[in-house]
Amino acid sequence: MPDIYVAKDKEKKPEKPPTKLKAAKAETVADELKAQRTTNPLASLVIRPKKITFDTQERKEKIILLTRRHLITNFRWVLITVVMILLPSIVFRLFPEIFSSFRFRTLTLLTWYLLAFSYAFQNFLMWFFNVNIVTDERVVDIDFPNILYRDISSTKIDMIQDISVKMGGFVRSLFNYGNVHIQTAAEQREFIFEDIPQPEEVIKILNQLILEEEQEKLEGRVR
Amino acid sequence: MTPFERLVEYLANFSFRLSWVLKGLFLFGMLFYLAFGVIVIRQVGLMSKTLEGSFDLPIKIVAWAHLGMIIGLLLIILLAF
Numbered sequence: 001m002p003d004i005y006v007a008k009d010k011e012k013k014p015e016k017p018p019t020k021l022k023a024a025k026a027e028t029v030a031d032e033l034k035a036q037r038t039t040n041p042l043a044s045l046v047i048r049p050k051k052i053t054f055d056t057q058e059r060k061e062k063i064i065l066l067t068r069r070h071l072i073t074n075f076r077w078v079l080i081t082v083v084m085i086l087l088p089s090i091v092f093r094l095f096p097e098i099f100s101s102f103r104f105r106t107l108t109l110l111t112w113y114l115l116a117f118s119y120a121f122q123n124f125l126m127w128f129f130n131v132n133i134v135t136d137e138r139v140v141d142i143d144f145p146n147i148l149y150r151d152i153s154s155t156k157i158d159m160i161q162d163i164s165v166k167m168g169g170f171v172r173s174l175f176n177y178g179n180v181h182i183q184t185a186a187e188q189r190e191f192i193f194e195d196i197p198q199p200e201e202v203i204k205i206l207n208q209l210i211l212e213e214e215q216e217k218l219e220g221r222v223r
Numbered sequence: 224m225t226p227f228e229r230l231v232e233y234l235a236n237f238s239f240r241l242s243w244v245l246k247g248l249f250l251f252g253m254l255f256y257l258a259f260g261v262i263v264i265r266q267v268g269l270m271s272k273t274l275e276g277s278f279d280l281p282i283k284i285v286a287w288a289h290l291g292m293i294i295g296l297l298l299i300i301l302l303a304f
Binding site: 042148 | 285
């Protein structure tokens with residue numbers, strides 16, 4: 001018996017190659033921030049620094065963020081240094097007979113300018129080396145409270161319980177800097193990133209890292 | 224003239240000069256300042272060991288220049304005054 005209707009064979013669609021979606025999702029925060037890398041060594045907020053390492057850093061640990069006090073917080077000591085530099089010329093103009101001897105006048109001036117230089121250098125060192133570091137595993141606080149004394153404390157990202165930002169006052173609002181308080185379940189209960197620029201950005205990155213750490217735990221990829 | 228007589232003569236002719244006192248004070252202060260300069264070198268070493276970066280070398284150079292200036296000033300006080 002002849003067929004009344006014969007259905008055509010459906011052309012088989014070629015199989016699509018596997019998408020790269022899953023691979024893109026696996027990109028870490030460290031990789032994402034590579035595009036925003038900061039190269040200025042004197043920046044207050046350094047994202048994914050390339051040539052910076054710290055004392056207790058592990059081999060595979062990547063620095064995500066390095067923060068130091070906002071540049072504007074240096075205003076006070078810079079102003080004092082400028083006053084120290086200008087002061088002798090003002091004093092000698094007002095009291096020209098204060099040092100009759102040229103020798104002592106020169107000696108005093110040299111000593112004074114050297115003191116001004118020491119003061120500025122010491123303050124610069126304190127600003128430059130007192131940093132907070134966020135790696136893909138930990139939060140590290142490096143402090144040099146005074147000469148020849150250092151204090152390094154750290155906590156794992158998964159120990160972070162709460163993050164808050166405290167900003168207030170005219171200058172802080174104007175220059176967008178403030179304190180980030182990190183509450184932890186570790187021995188040191190609180191980490192404070194003082195006077196750091198763009199605190200919201202720092203909190204955003206920290207939250208991303210916390211999520212990433214939780215994801216790693218769920219997938220059993222904990223280091 | 225015996226040494227004792229020489230001492231007596233020296234003391235009799237001794238005249239107090241303010242510049243000596245000032246020089247002594249400067250020297251005394253400079254010794255502390257020199258110690259401070261050395262400590263700064265050590266401090267920079269410790270700091271750059273803790274946080275290594277591309278800016279370490281210029282900072283170390285400035286620290287050594289700082290110590291050099293302190294030594295230079297100390298020499299000026301010793302020799303020229």
